[in-house]
Amino acid sequence: MTTPQQPLLPVVQPPPGSPPRLDSLKLDNIQGDVLAGLPKKTETLYFFVITDTDKFRHDLRSFNPLVKTVAQVLVDRKAIREHKRKYPPMPGSKPNLIPLVGVNIAFSHFGFKKLGIDDKKLADPAFLAGQRADAEGLHDKGTGTGPSFVPDWEQPFKSEIHGVFLLAGDSRATVDKKLQEIKTIFGVGGPKPSLKEITSVRGDARPGAQSAHEHFGYLDGISNPAIKGFAPDANPPPGPAPIDAGVIVTGHPGDEKQNDREDWQVDGSFLVFRYLFQKVPEFNNFVFENRLKGPGLTDQEGADLLGARLIGRWKSGAPLDITPFIDDPKIGTDPNENNNFHFTAETEVQKLCPFAAHVRKTLPRADLEDRPGNPSIARFRIMRRGIQFGPEVTEKEKMAKKTSHGRGLIFICYQSSIANGFQFIQKNWVDNPNFPPGAPPTQRPGVDPILGQGPGRDKISGHNPNKPTDTLELTDEWIIPRGGEYFFTPSLKGLRERIAA
Numbered sequence: 039m040t041t042p043q044q045p046l047l048p049v050v051q052p053p054p055g056s057p058p059r060l061d062s063l064k065l066d067n068i069q070g071d072v073l074a075g076l077p078k079k080t081e082t083l084y085f086f087v088i089t090d091t092d093k094f095r096h097d098l099r100s101f102n103p104l105v106k107t108v109a110q111v112l113v114d115r116k117a118i119r120e121h122k123r124k125y126p127p128m129p130g131s132k133p134n135l136i137p138l139v140g141v142n143i144a145f146s147h148f149g150f151k152k153l154g155i156d157d158k159k160l161a162d163p164a165f166l167a168g169q170r171a172d173a174e175g176l177h178d179k180g181t182g183t184g185p186s187f188v189p190d191w192e193q194p195f196k197s198e199i200h201g202v203f204l205l206a207g208d209s210r211a212t213v214d215k216k217l218q219e220i221k222t223i224f225g226v227g228g229p230k231p232s233l234k235e236i237t238s239v240r241g242d243a244r245p246g247a248q249s250a251h252e253h254f255g256y257l258d259g260i261s262n263p264a265i266k267g268f269a270p271d272a273n274p275p276p277g278p279a280p281i282d283a284g285v286i287v288t289g290h291p292g293d294e295k296q297n298d299r300e301d302w303q304v305d306g307s308f309l310v311f312r313y314l315f316q317k318v319p320e321f322n323n324f325v326f327e328n329r330l331k332g333p334g335l336t337d338q339e340g341a342d343l344l345g346a347r348l349i350g351r352w353k354s355g356a357p358l359d360i361t362p363f364i365d366d367p368k369i370g371t372d373p374n375e376n377n378n379f380h381f382t383a384e385t386e387v388q389k390l391c392p393f394a395a396h397v398r399k400t401l402p403r404a405d406l407e408d409r410p411g412n413p414s415i416a417r418f419r420i421m422r423r424g425i426q427f428g429p430e431v432t433e434k435e436k437m438a439k440k441t442s443h444g445r446g447l448i449f450i451c452y453q454s455s456i457a458n459g460f461q462f463i464q465k466n467w468v469d470n471p472n473f474p475p476g477a478p479p480t481q482r483p484g485v486d487p488i489l490g491q492g493p494g495r496d497k498i499s500g501h502n503p504n505k506p507t508d509t510l511e512l513t514d515e516w517i518i519p520r521g522g523e524y525f526f527t528p529s530l531k532g533l534r535e536r537i538a539a
Contacts, residue, residue: 062267063108063265063268063287063290064305064529065108065109065112066107066108066109067107067305067529067530067531068107068287068305068529068530069105069106069107069108069143069306069530070105070106070108070111070142071111071140071142071423071450071452071527072286072287072307072527073108073287074108074270075111076106076111076142076204077111077114077115077118077140077207077208078206078207078243078425079207079242079243080207080208080209080210080240080242080425081206081213081240081241081425082203082204082205082206082214082238082239082240082241083202083203083204083238083239083448084217084220084238085194085199085202085236085237085239086200086201086202086203086233086234086235086236087149087152087198087200087233088149088152088153088201088233089231089233090230090231090232091152091154093225094224094232094233095153095537095538095539096232097223097224097225097232098533099534100223101224102530102533102534102538104141104216104219105141105142105143105530106140106141110140111140112269117136117138118136118138121134135208136208137208137212138207138208139205139207139215139216140204140206140207141205141216141220142204142527143201143202143203143527144202144204144309144526144528145528145537146165146168146199146200146201146523146525147160147165147166148168148198148200149200149201152200153537155537157526159295159298159303160295160303160308161295162308162455162456162457162524164457164461164524165308165524165525168523168524169523169524170191170522170523172461172524173187173189173191174187175465176461176464176465177491177493178190178191178491179518179519191313191519191520191521192313192521194236194237194521195237195313195520195521195522195523199236199523201525202309202525203217203220204450205217205220206425210240210242239313239427239448240427241424241427241448242425242426243425244426244430245430251353252316252424252447253316253318253426253428253431253445253446253447254318254321254322254349254488254516255353256349256351256352256353257351257353257354257355257370258424259422260351260376260377261277261278262422263278263280263285263416263419263421264277264280265280265281265282265283266281266283267283268283275374276375276378277377277378278380278416278419279414281419282416284296284454285416285454286307286419286420286421286452286454287454288304288306288307288308288454289305289306290304292417292454294454294455295454295455301535302535303526303528303532305529305530305531305532306527306529307452307453308452308454308459308525308526309450309452309525309527310449310450310451310452310459310522310524310525311449311521311523311524312449312519312522313449313520314446314447314449314519315446315517315518315519315520316441316445316446316447316516317516317517318435318441318445318516319435319436319438319439319440320439320441320514320516321345321516322341322439323439324514324516325341325344325345325348326341328344328510329341329344330343330344330347330501330502342365343363344501346358346365347391347392347395347500347503348392348395348487348488348498348501349395349396349397350391350392350395350398351370351397352365352366352370353365354366354370354371355369355370355371355376356369356370357369357377357379357391358390358391358395359379359380359381359390360375360378362503363503379403380403380407381398381403388481388500388506389503389506390503392483392499392501393405393473393474393499393500394483394485394486394487394490394498394499395486395487395500396486396488396489399467399468399485399486399489400463400468400486400489402415402467402474403415405475405476406474417458418462419453420451420453420459420460421451421452421453422449422450422451423450423452424448424449424450424451425447425448426445426446426447427444427445427448428443428444428445428446429445431445446517447517452527456524464489468485468486469485469486469491469492469494469495470494471483471485471495471496477499481499481500481506481507482499483498484497484498484509484512485498485512487512488516488517489517491515495512495515496512497509497510497511498510
């Protein structure tokens with residue numbers, strides 16, 4: 039039994055005679071993580087509730103100069119590139135990093151409510167309800183149903199959260215020093231604090247060659263969209279077409295609510311946070327036990343091939359649609375090749391990439407765009423900014439084939455509409471066993487085997503390129519959500535003139 043799905047590609051037309059709004063990006067007004075991504079080897083998310091409204095507004099005025107904008111992040115990234123050019127790391131040594139830290143802030147609906155700020159014109163039902171109210175619809179595990187549903191999350195995320203500080207930098211010491219500065223501004227540890235910590239989570243890039251790879255081992259963050267009018271994306275590498283800025287940033291073309299935004303809501307973005315734990319030994323054991331077999335394939339090669347077909351990419355980042363049967367690390371690390379595919383070749387028999395593969399479920403490309411009557415999928419794009427957390431898998435865990443230490447992904451993404459972005463992708467593509475719609479009746483795709491949840495999570499087709507109608511039973515879930523919330527990341531002007539006013 040499956041839950042009813044929303045339309046795959048609803049079309050929303052702008053109101054007739056709507057006046058134009060903000061056709062150019064103000065990079066010194068948009069918080070840096072949204073479009074440029076705060077540079078980071080480590081990141082701390084500090085979740086808080088506001089305890090003294092008037093004092094918080096006052097303290098926020100002192101905090102606001104710490105917020106790093108897109109323009110400032112671009113300067114930082116240029117400095118990092120120049121530093122790497124001048125001081126390349128010696129073979130076998132750790133890179134010499136520039137001490138840098140970037141700070142951003144975002145608020146939940148409950149935070150705006152505490153501050154007495156009317157946010158109804160943000161007009162995003164998911165944001166206004168909060169993620170806990172959405173957890174059952176996301177198929178997170180829990181008890182009860184309807185209003186009484188309690189997700190199986192870590193306790194701090196079951197309580198009300200008003201906001202989050204994001205601190206990203208080159209080292210834990212740099213980030214911790216900046217966090218202490220922020221705590222001092224808001225009086226934390228003193229007699230009259232204006233906020234209280236709910237919890238903090240910290241993520242770190244994985245060591246050595248695994249940097250930029252998530253804990254299952256696959257290169258992550260490859261397919262973020264290029265943005266029209268954003269200077270670093272003036273000549274984007276081949277792949278899906280650049281999208282309008284308003285798909286990510288509120289108040290710009292591409293934002294369906296562009297003409298309804300109040301001034302303080304322009305140049306912002308909705309932040310989705312998900313605390314995702316990964317069962318790595320169990321995943322590795324599954325792909326080995328169900329490894330593909332064939333002439334010339336070793337057992338490990340067969341396991342690697344199955345893993346790649348579940349993900350849609352090899353661990354190097356090379357896409358199956360380009361190199362379906364053997365990994366090619368040169369393609370995986372080449373931005374001119376690793377995103378330049380569209381699921382157009384031999385899709386009907388899933389020879390290259392299974393319909394259920396994670397990268398195909400989350401960005402179906404030509405599965406929808408090449409079908410008559412379907413508009414572009416650009417309006418469903420999101421900007422991902424996650425980082426890994428937790429230790430590397432231990433030898434004891436490998437031997438036991440069982441997770442005993444918490445590790446996973448601090449998932450963060452930005453969009454101008456949670457309903458069109460994260461929520462739509464998760465509910466209508468990832469968790470929909472019948473998506474994409476072009477699959478033959480004998481090859482029901484199944485849910486995304488990596489992120490998929492819910493009643494349709496039983497088996498997938500296409501895992502075996504030589505027998506696409508064969509199905510593979512999914513005997514476990516390897517990613518477990520343990521918390522989350524929906525936030526809005528205001529502009530610098532919004533912080534100064536509305537929230538801190």
